[in-house]
Every structure is written in structure tokens, then in C-alpha cells.
Amino acid sequence: MRVKRKAALLLAGIVLSAALLGGCGLVEGAASGFVKKHKIENGFQKKYVPSAYTQADVDCDTVQWFCSAYAIYTHLNRKDLKMIGGTAPENEKMHEQAIKRALDSGWGITGRRSAFKKINWILSGGHRKKCREIIADMKKEGLLSAPQEEMEYTVYQMWEDDFRKYICAYHAYREFGENAVDAWDYCRALQVLGDCYQADYISLEECLDESLVIAKKLQSTFAGWEDVCKSYLYGYYYWSQSSVDTEWRWEIYQELSKMEDGPYTIPYDTELKESWRGAKKGGAAASKKEKAQDGGQEDEASDETWDAGPKTDEEGRYILLSDDGKKEAAVSAPENYIYSEEDSDEDTLVFESVPDESGKVIFSESFRFYMKELTEDYTAEMVETIARDNAERRRTSGVYGDVRYADTQKTKAGDFTVYYNSTSGLAGTEKKVCDGEWAAWMETKDGYLVYCLSSKSTYDLDSRDISEERVKEIMSLVNVE
DSSP: OHHHHHHHHHHHTOTTOHHHHOSOOOOSSOOSOSOSSOOGGGTOOSSOOOOSOOHHHHOOHHHHHHHHHTHHHHHHTTOOTTSGGGOOGGGHHHHHHHHHHHHHHHHOOOSHHHHHHHHHHHHTTHHHHHHHHHHHHHHHTTOTTSOHHHHHHHHHHHOGGGHHHHHHHHHHHHHHGGGTTHHHHHHHHHHHHHHHHHTTSSOHHHHHHHHHHHHHHHHHHSSSHHHHHHHHHHHHHHHHOOHHHHHHHHHHHHHHHTOTTOGGGSOTTOOOOOOOTTOOOOSOGGGSOOOOTTOTHHHHSOHHHHTOOOOBOTTSOEEEEOTTSSOEEEEOOOTTEEEOTTTOBTTBEEEEEOOOSSSOOEEEEEEEEEEEEOOSSSOHHHHHHHHHHHHHHHHHSSSOEEEEEEEEEEEEETTEEEEEEEEEEEEETTTTEEEEEEEEEEEOTTSEEEEEEEEEEESOGGGOSOOHHHHHHHHTTEEOO
């Protein structure tokens, strides 16, 4: 039971414990989800059409309510709390490339089509779908009403691999019922919409129309801003399984809630209504590019096509489709890793670790692959910048101690030159949990780039430095003609 004791000690520090977040009753009328299938046609046009106004022309309590819903994220990234996507109109052009890099590295969003796919994934299930399945498992075993110690023991015996997720679901359910982590999905959907508007992948009108639907659902599901933020942070912990990062975000919420003119001073029960239809610009709208850079053929595909299951070749390798749909690669699953249906789609392949029998504890490890056409706006140099920016954020976040960083290096994997870098740090000084991340990429002969992002959390401190052999091993699993 050594592993259980370690995990339980780590969980004891989670900011969203029953003791710290107690005092809020269960939300009545728990919903089963947003809708079974949230169609992109609800708020998006098939083609990009620039709006006739900017946020300055339609600023109102409703728009400010949208911004408040993802204020923790905005503040964490040192952005403007009162602006959609956190960027003022006069800074849009300057920050657009940085926002595009963040959407690319964090979500795999590189254009209009992939923006629709990711937003659709969040709204049609997101992480709350799997969390509800976990709640159903625990309900079947009678664990949701069991004392915490008894529940933890049983969960460890039955679902050791997902121990932290089950523990998180237990506490979230006892506060919010079936809506346990719903705010995590809804707030992220609003945030991604704002970022996609700032990246010029969707118009302001599309962003606001879709945000209104999501915000109304969020508002009707929870009783106030504190409940929203608790559910959001339960979801963050469910996803990240990092008590340190979660506590840091809870402290941000507490800081924001004390601000005299902060995001949570806008009444939670504000009537959310459309006030932008028919609005006209006051002169600043020209700052958004009047282009449909991702319009055309990729926008004609239906969301049903985008949500299709995994495709494999005759050898059982998974098919990775490029972002423009013109090129395929075959990727073998790494040994002892499984395909993640929840996180993958036709142009993003995600593989997650399967615990081995050696006794070595790896809380999580994953590999994310995607392939993108290289253009003047998306170069190999830009990919290297994205990887460096990610490492810089980890170094300066203040969450990690004793951070190690390996600058960009290169090696050979088959016929390809592979570039890679990494960063890692201790996420908990008591238990010495190590979080690490490395990125690797290689360029094909016909102008495409295959990218892999690896994330790992482990107690094994000796493995913090990146291994060239590991990079070669993983990137050799990619077969590109």
C-alpha cells in the first residue's frame, strides 16, 4: 500500500478538499450535459465573415460576464480582465501570433476548422462526460455516500490507475452532484472562443453568439461565482491531477474576488442578452483582418466527419491526417501505451501510458502527435518558438522548483532529422513529484511538419533529463511517405 499512502498524502494538499470548500449545498436539477450533440451551425457561419463592430462598440454587462467566467485563466496569463480573449483592440495585431501559438500548443487549434472541432468537443462532452462515467461507477458501488477513508481504500483497490480522478469526482459530486466539473468545460469553451476571436479564426459576432448560449447554461447550472470557480478548479484538478497548480489557481480566484472593480463584482444573476445584433463599428473594426484565411474547402466538412473514430491501416497503425486534409502518416502506438479516444481526432493522435508491473509509479504520461503544412505563416522556426515559449512559461510560473531545461537539439530518426527540447521541474517539495515535458518535430520532404508533445508526471527523479534515445524511439513510430 506504499503507493496509496503517497497518493493520499498528495491529495491531502488539494485546495478543493471538502474542509476548505465546504458550506455550499448541492445544486438542484443536475443536467446530463449541454446537449447530446452541439452543432457548430448554432453560432458559426460556414465562411469567415468579419463583424461590422468591435468589442468597444458592443461592450455591456453581458460581454463582461463572459470575460468574468474565465478570469482565472486571463489573470494567470497576465491579460486584460475586461477584454474578450484578454486583449484590447489596439493590441490585437501585436498579440495575434502569440495567441495563435498558444492555441496551437495547448489545443491543437491552427485555424477555423480545428477551432470548430475543439469547441464542439468541449460542448458535446468535454471532460465532464468521463467524469460522469466515474460518478456512475462510484454510485454503483455505493461510494458517493461512504466515509472518505473507506471510499479511498475501495477506489484504490478497484481503479488504481485513475485513483486521483475518482477522488476528485467524489468531492466534486458531493458539492455539485452530476454537475461536478461542468464549469471547467463551460468556462474553457468561453475562453477558447475569446482566444479564437483574437486569433482571427472566428468573427466577434460568432464569438458572442456562441458565448451567449454557453454562458446561459453556465449561469443556470451554478448558484454564483464562487460555485463556478470551485467546479472549474475541480475540473482543472481532474484534468491536471496537480494539487500544487490547483491551489495556485484557487489563490488567484481569492485575489480576484477581493478586487474592488474585479471580475466578480458584476452580479452573477445579470440578465444575459444579445445586444450586439445590428451594431455598427465606431471606427476600430478594421483592426481585424477581412480575410477568410481558413475558409473554403476545410469549412465545408461537417462536424460529424470531424468527430469520426480512429482510422487504422492494415498493420494496425493509426492514421494521422494533416491539418489541410491532403496528407496522411501512419503512427504506431508506443509499447504499453493506448490510444486516447477522448483526446484524439482525425488530425490529432494522443496515446496515454498503461501502468507496468515493475512497481515504478508514473501518474501520467502521454504523447500527442499532429501534422501541419508548412507555409509562410507557419514555419519550422515558429514551431521551435512555440516549444521555447512553453518552456519559458514553465520556468517562470513559480509552480516548479529546480527547473531543468534542455535547449533545442537534433538527432536522426530513420530518414528524418528530429529537433527536440524539454523542460521539467519538481511540483511538490515534500514528495518530489516531477513534471516533465518535451517536444520533438521533423520536416517531411514535401513541406509538412510532424510534431510530438510528450508530458509526464512521476516520482522517478532520475528521469528528469530528456533522453535522445527516447525521442528517436517515439519519433521512429511515425511513418511518412
